[in-house]
Amino acid sequence: MGRSPCCDKNGVKKGPWTAEEDQKLIDYIRFHGPGNWRILPKNAGLQRCGKSCRLRWTNYLRPDIKRGRFSFEEEETIIQLHSVMGNKWSAIAARLPGRTDNEIKNHWNTHIRKRLIRSGIDPVTHSPRLDLLDLSSLLGALFNQPNFSSVATHASSLLNPDVLRLASLLLPLQNPNTVYSSNLDQNLQTPITSSECSQPQAESTTPTNNETTSFELMNARLDDVASADVLPPLSESFDLDSLMSTPMSSPQQDSIEAGANSSSFFDFGFPEDFILDDFMF
């Protein structure tokens, strides 16, 4: 036996409320007060489920509801509260007089969340998206260190080892002072805009060697640079998805897409011999 329905589905209207229905509900609650939602629709002469009446009242008809656009201050408050509370919309709404949890949730999902993503901020953690946004800068600085091995030891505890290995492959291992480093230095100084990211950048990043890129060769190559105990071999299950999502708390697809759009990760430029499919197992 499943859970009994909250109301009898037969004869119960669904969908948008009419002005007449709204008026009936308002009149009833004005006289009797809210509550007893199960019997309310019958007493008020409404062909609605009690749950639907409660929702309509709390989210739309309540006299203390403030409607209209969210002010800048309200948005900032929501962001602040969300960073502490997460998706506790009712708790956030309790601190924003006149706003309902539903309204705040909708506004978050349609406006604020997208704005944060565009700004390179993870809307879940409220931290800068270091994994994608500044990965090239981070790794550029890392690989240009003269004492790379010791730095990598520390970095490997912070980053997905697969990221480090892939980045190692993409960097000019035999000649670290080629166009790659200048490209990376540039990245350190100038943030990449999304429009810039969409531009192909292959011409300045083409390596000269024509080695084939296989899984084994990759590991062998990396072993020349960093000792194996610093960087473990690429895991068999490694793929770009894991790389893209590693430090991110939210697996939501559009976060990934937005991150990729604004990311400077691919500004390394792939060597000609780099076969992306080699990473797709």
Place this chain on the structure above:
DNA sequence: AAGCCGATCAACCGCAATGTT
């Protein structure tokens, strides 16, 4: 003018917590 598409938001659904018998 018509069709498509993305954004928005009201409303719904399912589940969990809480209250009542």
Place this chain on the structure above:
DNA sequence: CAACATTGCGGTTGATCGGCT
């Protein structure tokens, strides 16, 4: 204490609208 009812909450859906082609 168990069973059931009610309420609250967060995620999701779908109708609507406006911009674009």
